[in-house]
Amino acid sequence: MNRIIFSLFSLVFLFTSCTVYKKTTATDDGRISINFVQINDVYEIAPLNNGKDGGIARVATLKKKYVQENKNTLLLMAGDFLSPSVYNSLKYKGESIKGKQMVEALNAAGLDIAIFGNHEFDIKEAELQQRINESSFQWISSNTFHKKKDGKISPFAKTNTGKPEDPFPKTFIKTFTDADGTTAKIGFFAVTLPFNKASYVFYEDALTAAKKSFSYLIDSVDAVIAITHQTIEEDRILASEIPGLSLIMGGHEHDQHFEKHWDIYISKAMANARSAYVLTLNINKKNKQVSVTPKLEKMDEQVALDSNTHKVVTKWVNIANESYAALGFEPGKIIVNNMQPLDGRETEVRSYSTNLCKLIVSAMQSAAPQSPVVIMNAGSIRVDDILQMPVTQYDILRTLPYGGAIKEADITGSLLVQILDAGTKNKGTGGYLLYNETIRYNPELKNWSIGDTVIDPAKIFRVALTDFLLTGGEANLDFLKPGNSGILKVYDTENSLSNPRADIRRAVIQYLQARQ
Numbered sequence: 322m323n324r325i326i327f328s329l330f331s332l333v334f335l336f337t338s339c340t341v342y343k344k345t346t347a348t349d350d351g352r353i354s355i356n357f358v359q360i361n362d363v364y365e366i367a368p369l370n371n372g373k374d375g376g377i378a379r380v381a382t383l384k385k386k387y388v389q390e391n392k393n394t395l396l397l398m399a400g401d402f403l404s405p406s407v408y409n410s411l412k413y414k415g416e417s418i419k420g421k422q423m424v425e426a427l428n429a430a431g432l433d434i435a436i437f438g439n440h441e442f443d444i445k446e447a448e449l450q451q452r453i454n455e456s457s458f459q460w461i462s463s464n465t466f467h468k469k470k471d472g473k474i475s476p477f478a479k480t481n482t483g484k485p486e487d488p489f490p491k492t493f494i495k496t497f498t499d500a501d502g503t504t505a506k507i508g509f510f511a512v513t514l515p516f517n518k519a520s521y522v523f524y525e526d527a528l529t530a531a532k533k534s535f536s537y538l539i540d541s542v543d544a545v546i547a548i549t550h551q552t553i554e555e556d557r558i559l560a561s562e563i564p565g566l567s568l569i570m571g572g573h574e575h576d577q578h579f580e581k582h583w584d585i586y587i588s589k590a591m592a593n594a595r596s597a598y599v600l601t602l603n604i605n606k607k608n609k610q611v612s613v614t615p616k617l618e619k620m621d622e623q624v625a626l627d628s629n630t631h632k633v634v635t636k637w638v639n640i641a642n643e644s645y646a647a648l649g650f651e652p653g654k655i656i657v658n659n660m661q662p663l664d665g666r667e668t669e670v671r672s673y674s675t676n677l678c679k680l681i682v683s684a685m686q687s688a689a690p691q692s693p694v695v696i697m698n699a700g701s702i703r704v705d706d707i708l709q710m711p712v713t714q715y716d717i718l719r720t721l722p723y724g725g726a727i728k729e730a731d732i733t734g735s736l737l738v739q740i741l742d743a744g745t746k747n748k749g750t751g752g753y754l755l756y757n758e759t760i761r762y763n764p765e766l767k768n769w770s771i772g773d774t775v776i777d778p779a780k781i782f783r784v785a786l787t788d789f790l791l792t793g794g795e796a797n798l799d800f801l802k803p804g805n806s807g808i809l810k811v812y813d814t815e816n817s818l819s820n821p822r823a824d825i826r827r828a829v830i831q832y833l834q835a836r837q
């Protein structure tokens with residue numbers, strides 16, 4: 322009897338092991354490929370350049386194409402998508418939009434994983450929480466955490482899932498299976514640079530967090546991937562310090578970057594989904610080899626617009642256009658097509674006067690010809706992008722989303738010097754000041770001059786400046802507001818749709834149109 326049971330048992334064992342044998346060796350070839358479709362730094366839901374470049378509806382099509390080839394395909398966003406955006410100055414149904422249009426579009430496109438860029442923290446704490454709750458994608462954050470009002474630090478989380486809370490993981494593991502049954506586990510971590518810090522965010526050192534995350538993941542997965550939002554130099558350091566990484570997909574620079582550093586690919590796509598990188602991870606489980614095949618996808622007219630996503634995009638474009646028509650703008654109208662690309666990248670405009678800065682200052686000068694001095698705060702420029710030709714009215718709207726009047730005032734030379742000094746102090750921030758090229762500082766004599774004439778503290782100057790600067794709200798410029806004894810007169814600005822001083826964007830558009 323025992324023998325019969327034993328034989329039966331053996332038979333069952335033989336049978337089950339046969340099926341296992343069949344499943345693992347006859348069909349499982351030990352090789353599996355996974356596609357990552359990477360985008361980063363996307364501020365525009367609709368295509369730019371007259372509908373020719375980028376747009377979330379093209380991203381959706383690209384993802385679908387790769388899913389059709391290989392169901393093991395993920396669409397990843399390496400940060401900076403909720404801000405800055407022209408939509409963030411608009412309201413819909415009484416509420417500020419603040420990235421809502423982008424979350425809806427990315428949900429429609431089937432975004433799988435997102436990480437924070439520095440700009441996600443531009444919007445208010447409650448607004449970011451709303452966007453997180455509206456998102457249907459997975460977030461990962463290894464070094465940025467929610468610093469709550471009571472000072473407690475916890476992960477950011479979806480708070481509307483019905484469960485207590487759905488916190489963002491520091492590390493994320495996803496298991497992939499292919500048609501012949503090969504499986505692979507991929508570990509992800511995500512780091513963000515602490516640029517324009519928000520008070521409600523706690524930033525752990527990115528490299529320290531990356532090393533901890535890698536050690537936590539490496540023994541339980543087939544490959545570890547870093548998704549980053551930091552400078553290319555920081556990505557190179559990451560590659561040098563963690564040679565076991567399989568891939569670094571990053572954002573922040575806006576320029577396309579692709580290189581192999583210490584055998585690790587670092588990829589950054591062009592801002593606004595003008596391009597996407599598709600990184601195919603090829604895993605051979607038998608010899609534990611992991612290789613990466615990169616492909617650059619240009620997101621131009623060759624890529625069709627996905628109809629479902631396009632519907633969402635169109636809804637928001639119409640909402641924005643209605644708001645702009647009421648202000649007298651025609652967003653689609655081309656205003657210039659024969660200039661060099663205009664540099665409005667944040668790091669650049671906050672540290673020197675780029676060609677775009679010079680153009681805006683000239684436009685202000687042209688709108689306020691009676692003011693020999695023009696001053697603006699670099700923080701008014703929110704596009705964080707290079708404007709390619711042709712430039713439309715919409716490009717100017719997204720460059721200066723807040724608009725606002727150009728104010729003129731009579732001020733003393735001593736106040737003017739105080740303002741210019743503060744501007745230098747604010748280098749690297751939104752309070753960095755941009756002004757006429759004739760204004761110069763002499764570091765040896767420690768004085769300011771206009772042309773060849775040193776600014777006389779007792780003289781009166783008529784100055785044109787962005788209205789925000791006259792509120793005293795700018796860093797190190799809190800003295801610049803009505804009531805300051807150095808301000809002798811503030812001129813009235815006539816608020817009409819034809820007056821270029823009534824809206825700085827109108828001043829730029831009229832200036833560009835006149836020089837065509």
Ligand SMILES: [Zn+2]
Pocket residue numbers: 401438439440550572573574
């Ligand atoms: Zn960034």
